[in-house]
Amino acid sequence: MSLYHETASILDGDAPTGGNLRSRVFNNKDIKSPRGQIYALAVETCKWSSVLAEVVDNSQLLQCERKLTPVLALLLVHDLLLAKGGIALPVSHGLRAAIERHRSRLTAEFTRARIRRKCSSVSALAEHVEALLHxxxxxxxxxxxxxxxxxxxxxxxxxxxxxxxxxxxxxxxxxxxxxxxxxxxxxxxxxxxxxxxxxxxxxxxxxxxxxQDKASCFPAYLLDPQAADGDVIDGCAAPGNKTTHLASIVHSRNQAAEGALHAKIYAFEKDAKRAKTLEKMVTTAGSDGITQIHYGHDFLKVDPADEKFSRVGALLLDPSCSGSGIVGRDDMPDLHLPAAAGTKTQTKTQKSAKVSASKKRKREDDDDAEPEKILIDDDGNTTVASSEKDLKARLQALSDFQFTLMLHALKFSAARKATYSTCSIHAEENEHVVLRLLQSDIAQQRGWRILPRDAQVKGMRDWPVRGQVDFCDGDMQVAEACIRAHKDDGRGVMGFFVAAFVRDGQQDESLVPEIRQVQKVPNQPAYELDSTLTGSPPADQSSSLLSSDSKAGGAGPPELGAGSGDDSDWGGFDD
Ligand SMILES: C[S@@+](CC[C@H](N)C(=O)[O-])C[C@H]1O[C@@H](n2cnc3c(N)ncnc32)[C@H](O)[C@@H]1O
Known part of the structure; x- marks a missing residue:
């Protein structure tokens, strides 16, 4: 199959893989053409489709070339008119010939489309197309x-x-x-x-x-590490948005606390490949002087009573999650289609066809809409839960994993502050984890409580979107203390959740031996998160912790977000 047929099948929604365009292309094992080329062609054609559809319609291309589908026509016309090398097929190829015999008419219609838009050049038209997109x-x-x-x-x-x-x-x-x-x-x-x-x-x-999205800046700002808090741990650090944000705050506090021991940040990242991305970001941001990266290091394997971490007073935990709050990653781009062959052409009122399988969109239109079933791993790969039951099971597994990680954070001997955050919209990963942590033995023994809204740093106290009371067993104070962000409420942010825990810390010394003992107890049963969520290998049981709390979760940590994607097309440090 040619590049054009393969790209058309992705845009037609025929690809076996679901989710957004990126995962439809990069997770599709059947593709023969270079994936990057398919992805770029699909993105560019979608971007230009409102202009190209007009060109195809006005040139009567589909009426003349009955074998062309509307999507194929758009892709080929895109390359004819806009790609540097033209159509990427041999001159003798039937598809190329079908377009090239209409070259002059297509070029003339393209010029008319540009003039109709009052653009003096193709680059002005490109700017117009870009502005329209946003x-x-x-x-x-x-x-x-x-x-x-x-x-x-x-x-x-x-x-x-x-x-x-x-x-x-x-x-x-x-x-x-x-x-x-x-x-x-x-x-x-x-x-x-x-x-x-x-x-x-x-x-x-x-x-x-x-x-960095505004909501993604909440955790480091809410943690508000002060000189008196000593060192800071970022337990799930790559790609490093929050680590570098933490570093800028810690640095300013170090500067202010003249003569005091300068605080460090210990950044843990379990996935070795992602740890290299973290390193790149930390270095570029100039945070390397105060950040010590623990490459490929599972945070759960760190001994909370280790002397090295005896000055750690604050921890930021931003574990892998369903990614359901991430903006744009679950969408297919809009594709404006020309009228199909034989039907009346539409030149002015182009029909915008979302050429995704668009099950999600359909659901949103239904009265009895189902909740979001899309899960996105740390590399941006998307999986769609096949049923409501499947989604619930996956969310529960994620919730158990997040609880286990956070519980571990609450064990650090000198810790007085910790934040827990996700870019998920689901209560299972958010308020439910908070409630479970507050009820845990560790929290009760060590005096951990949620940081109430009125004690939060000003910007977070003022932020109006809070946790949901019904997700907090009706506890208004806990709900107020939790901070949420909704992706489509006009505030321009992604879906996000964060809560902070604090304690006064009288009980810590007596607990140190107990914490050590917890580390030595044999492993828990395998974690139940199925690896299709992340495309990762099965869970590593060796790091499981046994405590009354982790028993409640019935689980040790799953391998989340570990190298399931291809970093080669990593597009920078954006959220
Ligand atoms: C949501 S991402 C963190 C994003 C990061 N905080 C930022 O703002 O750029 C979660 C990261 O945690 C890592 N991770 C998952 N489990 C871990 C563990 N047990 N120990 C250390 N890192 C872990 C994943 O590989 C992933 O890179």
Whole structure:
């Protein structure tokens, strides 16, 4: 099958793999053409499809070439008109011939489509197409200024020179203007319209700015490590958005605490390949001086009573999760189709066809809509749970894993603060984990409690979206203490959850031997999370902990997010 047939079958939704475009291409074992080429062709054709559909219709291509399907026609016309090398097929190939015999008519219609859009050149048309793509976006581009390398004022005067200050995120999203919004909750965070790509900017390459969703900045800010908290652990660190955010805060506190022992960050990442990504991000961000990376190191295998970590007062845990709050990754791009051969052509009112299998969209339209069944692993690979029961089982397994990791964090002898976060929308991974932790033996023995809203750092106290009371067994205080973010509520953020735990720490010394003992107890039974969730090998049982708490979960840690994806097409440090 040619590149064009294979790409058409992906866009037609015939591919055996579900989920977003990326996983349909990269997880499809049957594909013969280079995956990167298929992906790029599909993305570009979708982007240009409103123009190309008009060109195909007005040139009557489908009426003349009955063997072409609408999607094939779009793909081939895209390459004829816009690809550097033209159609990637031999001159004698039937598909290429079917398009090239209409070359002059297609080119003329393309010029007319450009003029209709009042664009003086093809590059002006490309800008117009790009702007259109983002015009309905509900999400700005969030950018964190990395204070280890720069300041907000410096960046406003350089990278964002020419941008007008906006009063709200909604203003940034509303118009075509170059607007910038300085966030009211998270320090050193700005939002700009999504069509502006900063990945090629000098500031991004030098680590002065980091592309990070606002909600993803909540954990490090909520943890609020102070000089008195000593060292900090990031237990699930790659790719490093939160580690580098932590580093900028810890660094500023180190500077302020003259003469005191400077705090360090210990960053653990179980997956060796992802740990290299972490290293790259930490180095670029200038955080390497205060961050010690533990490559391929399972956080659950760290002894909480180890002398090396005796100064760790704060921990940030952001474990692998269903990824159901991530924006855009579960969608197929819009594809505008030409009218099919034999039907009346539509030139002005193109029908926007979402050429995904679009089961999700259908569900949203149904009255009795089912909950989201899409799960995304740490590498962005998507799996769709086959049934409600399947989804529940997977969420429970994730919940057990997250609980086990977090419980481990609460055992560190000098720890006084810890945050727990996910980019999931599901209660099982969020409020339910918090409730279970609060009821755990470790929390009760060591005096861990949830950090109430009124004791939180100002921006988090002011953030209005809180945990759901019905997910917290009706406990209003716990719900208020939990922080949520919803992906489509107009605030321009991803779906997210975070809660902080604190304790006064009178009981810790007496507990150290007990913590050590917990480490030595034999393994628990295998974890029940099935590896199809992540495409990872079966669970490593050797790191299971046995405590009354982990028994409650009936589980040790699964291998989550461990190298199941292909990092070769890793696109930077964006969320
Ligand atoms: C959601 S991602 C973390 C994202 C990261 N905090 C950030 O903001 O860039 C979860 C990471 O935890 C790692 N992980 C999962 N289980 C782990 C464990 N037991 N020990 C250490 N890392 C683990 C995964 O490989 C993955 O890279």
């Amino acid at each position: 015009s309905t976006s509900k999400h700005p581009r969030w950018i964190r200024v990395n204070t280890l390398k720069s300041t907000l004022d410096d960046q406003l005067a350089t990278t964002f020179d020419g941008y007008q200050r906006a009063a709200s995120v909604q203003d940034v999203l509303a118009g075509p203007a170059k607007l910038i919004y300085v966030d009211e909750h998270i320090p050193n965070l700005v939002a700009v319209p999504p069509r502006f790509d900063f990945a090629k900017s000098g500031a991004y390459k030098s680590g002065a700015i980091i592309l």
